[in-house]
Amino acid sequence: MKIMVTGGSGFIGSAVCRHLVLDLGHSVVNVDKMTYAATPGSTEMLAANPDYRFHRLDICDRDAMLGVMQMEGIEAIMHLAAESHVDRSIDGPGAFVETNILGTFSLLQAARGYFQLLPDDRRARFRFHHISTDEVFGELPLGEGLFTETTPYRPSSPYSASKAASDHLVMAWHHTYGLPVVLSNCSNNYGPYQFPEKLIPLMILNGLDERPLPVYGTGENVRDWLHVEDHARALALVLLKGRTGQSYNVGGHNERSNLAVVETIADLLDEMLPSRAGSRRRLISFVGDRPGHDLRYAIDATKIETELGWKARHSFETGLRETISWYLANRNWWEPLRAARYSGERLGKVSS
Template structure:
């Protein structure tokens, strides 16, 4: 298939592009606006492949997106373009409304016009895959429950509210116009090429440089951690084999408190790069004011995608985190320009207004 991937220079999007080019026979047109967290160096492993192409474009530009779909003769859309950091949505929600809601609407309309002009057999085979987050479901108690595809939406942050809105738009275009869509909602991703403001890479790099490791509140908030390359495999399955109009939850079955994650990072970095003078980097952990609207726990029930599509994660949290730490230690060329340039390693999202 000829697949249009939006947001393919971002963390998950680049993993999807690398997976599709390395492990399938599909070709990829990667569309990205190249905002702050996009990084074309994340695509270097596939950039010279004849089945890969990059186009700098804003998904809000409906006419340009439609023209590209026609020119590239697209068979499917994987929509990952989004403003995706909760902390940034607290500090500046406007960009999240524009990209995640308005941008998804414009892309849906471009796809609908493109799809409606295809021959009947290609109309039947066309897919629009919308990639979303478990944060649309809100918060779970610490001691019970997991998110299923039937869990009611209850978003808590501007980010999760914007993603919930985009999910509703996509399913409405299925019910109203018949656009052939599939959806997926994932848990917290981690792995190589992750922008350094996110929890895992921030802690790896701060620990490496003996800088404070800021943990919100008391560190008791729980997330289900999913290795990004496992997620990329799942997304391909949802696109190619998922049932139309259905949503699939994708999780790593790896719940950890934020504090447990940070402590595990400290121990791995200590084992690979011992501190001068000895001692544990756990001493660098610093508890900071909790962010507004901080959900207590997320946990994914991924039994539907396992049952219907045969997917399961290949990485445990321990193996995936070790591979991630090793990647950052071996790839300073990738992360150093980010840390020294556009982003200095601060914690965001502490403003309430």
């Protein structure tokens, strides 16, 4: 298939592009605005591949989106382009409304116009896959319950509210206009090529530099962690085999408190690159909690596991060790980002 991936130079999007082209042999058209979190190095290994093409465009430009679909003969769309950092959404919610809500609307309208003009055989194969987050469901009590596909939406941050709105738009375009859509909601991702402002890479890089490891509140907030490569496999399955009009939750069955994650990173760094100053747990500091910080997220992935046969391959322990090893071996990727785009103050803000 020829698949258009929006946001394909971001963390999850680039993993999807690599998986579709290198593992599954599909043709990918990456459409990315190249904002701060998009990195060319994440898709560098695809640049010379004849099954990969790149267009630097904004999803809010409806005419440009329709033009790419028509020029490239797109057979499916995977929509990952989004503003995704909760702290940034609190500081500046406007960008989240523009990209996540208005951008999704623009893309849906372009896809609708394109879909209506396709011949019958290509209409039968076409899919629009919207990739979302478990944060749209709000929070769960500690140790009680899991998010399912029927859990009511209760977003609590500007980021999650903007993603919830985009989810509703996608489903409305399916029910009202007959656009063949599938939707997925995932838990927290981690792995190679994750931008340095997110919790796990931030703690790895701060630990390497012997800088503070800031933890919000008491560190009791719990997240379910999903390796990005497991997520990419799940997304491809949802696109290719998922039932139209359905949503699928994708989780790693790896619930950990934020404090436990940071402690594990400190311990692994001590093992892999010992510090003369002693255990890196000494670097852990507790900072004021962020507004509206959800206590716990946890995904029930039964539907995708039973219907599509997907299973996470990475345990959190093995996946985290591999991730730290990747950051140790790929300084040329993250050092320019860290030096050019972040001050010490900004690096004190974390997500999760």
